[in-house]
Amino acid sequence: MAQFFEVHPDNPQPRLLKQAVAIIAAGGVAAIPTDSSYALVCQLDDKAAADALRRIRGVDDKHHLTLLCRDLSELSSYARVDNRQYRLLKSATPGPYTFILEATKEVPRRLSHPSRRTIGLRVPDHRVTQDLLDLFGQPLLGTTLIPPGEIHPLNDCAEIRERFERLVQVIVDAGPCPAEPTTVVDLSSGDPVLVRAGRGDLATVGLD
Numbered sequence: 001m002a003q004f005f006e007v008h009p010d011n012p013q014p015r016l017l018k019q020a021v022a023i024i025a026a027g028g029v030a031a032i033p034t035d036s037s038y039a040l041v042c043q044l045d046d047k048a049a050a051d052a053l054r055r056i057r058g059v060d061d062k063h064h065l066t067l068l069c070r071d072l073s074e075l076s077s078y079a080r081v082d083n084r085q086y087r088l089l090k091s092a093t094p095g096p097y098t099f100i101l102e103a104t105k106e107v108p109r110r111l112s113h114p115s116r117r118t119i120g121l122r123v124p125d126h127r128v129t130q131d132l133l134d135l136f137g138q139p140l141l142g143t144t145l146i147p148p149g150e151i152h153p154l155n156d157c158a159e160i161r162e163r164f165e166r167l168v169q170v171i172v173d174a175g176p177c178p179a180e181p182t183t184v185v186d187l188s189s190g191d192p193v194l195v196r197a198g199r200g201d202l203a204t205v206g207l208d
Helices: 014-025 047-057 072-078 083-092 127-136 157-164
Strands: 003-006 030-032 039-043 066-068 097-103 118-122 140-144 170-173 183-186 193-196
Touching (some): 014 030, 014 039, 014 127, 030 127, 047 140
Parallel strands (some): 030 170, 066 118
Antiparallel strands (some): 183 193
């Protein structure tokens, strides 16, 4: 049964966030708010947690998982970008965008795309997500909280609790999030290519 923490969206209680981070650090999968919809996250270096996250989400290893980062200072450890790509990333972060990038050797092979050696990366613009990342001290591995077989993400914690409290270890409730996934942009081949239109202005990433 999941632990359930209700926090203020703009001024979250550090004590509750620290408890959530401790559960994630111990191998738990969490449902957390972001600037798009709620997301499922776990720690990057835990294979069992990442496998559990994929099972809960109902996706295989060809589905891009995303690194949620505090800011772009963590980018170079996990992805290769040129100066033009970096400028685009800087203009669009933090924000509701996921970028598909060429992964570095720091990213475990099991987490990158099996044939393309790419990884998703994003810097969310949400106080609760940012505070969780700050307390955790490294990126979290995540995916949009879309139930298996469905197409719309969840943004209501009452529904998330009802449907997922026996599958995840912690749910952080900061109230409703936008009911849209991120806009996904593939930068792995150079020029931006739209993979999924979601929340976020396409003009910001050169795709208007």
